[in-house]
Amino acid sequence: MFFHLVLSPLAIKHHLVSDQSKKMSLQLSLLMLVVLYASSAASSCQRINNDEFEDLTNVMRKITCQSGGISEKPAFLATLTPREVALTSGSVVKFDSILTNIGNGYNANSGVFTAPRKGTYQFAVSFVSGHRNNGVLELTLAKNNNRLVRGHAASDPYTAGSLQATLALEKGDCISIIHPRPSGHVLGAYYSMFSGHLI
Structure with missing residues (x-):
């Protein structure tokens, strides 16, 4: 079964919090959504469009930057x-x-x-x-x-x-x-x- 994932900027901003553990939880949740999206597409014999995958990746990057989340350690x-x-x-x-x-x-x-x-x-x-x-x-x-x-x-x-x-x-x-x-x-x-x- 295939489903389409839509994340609005307002929904993303609503989840931005200052607590580091909540930031990590949000990032892990997004990663799980990407994996779920990919496995759903694979199980229904559909391929993930490169544009769709890139959109999901960009959303994750934006959330990481906006939340001051994970970044490379010096x-x-x-x-x-x-x-x-x-x-x-x-x-x-x-x-x-x-x-x-x-x-x-x-x-x-x-x-x-x-x-x-x-x-x-x-x-x-x-x-x-x-x-x-x-x-x-x-x-x-x-x-x-x-x-x-x-x-x-x-x-x-x-x-x-x-x-x-x-x-x-x-x-x-x-x-x-x-x-x-x-x-x-x-x-x-x-x-x-x-x-x-x-x-």
Whole structure:
């Protein structure tokens, strides 16, 4: 048995609510309607018209946007490409090769991640000391220039270090990786990386 589905804009707006669980419920209900529509067409040996399917998809997109519903969570991954980078006291490590940047929060020119929205974020940094390093290579994760978490690699060349942090951020908070010692060398060539995502 085939039926035709009609959703008026007024009916859609009536269901827009501020409660996140109700938004999710509405979106899931619409998804179920699409599946029901498709299975109904299949069981009656009728094909879904591309225009009809596109209309349903557009309605779902509009509801998601209007309700502030599900959207992609900010996430980034950047690596260091130069063979070796000399660092001075207070310098920000600029992980220059962006592999992922959902939400465009990471800026390779400044080396700073700016939170596109409020939430709890997970950050990870792994790094390798360069062959010209003459002492412990230490890196610090800073939030709005306040140093929070430190990691270090031993004084031998080509040793690995890492640090991780889970932080509650407000929209616009800045996260950077800072070198706190007078001098140091970090290995690039894609061995050192900085990543983060909204959890």
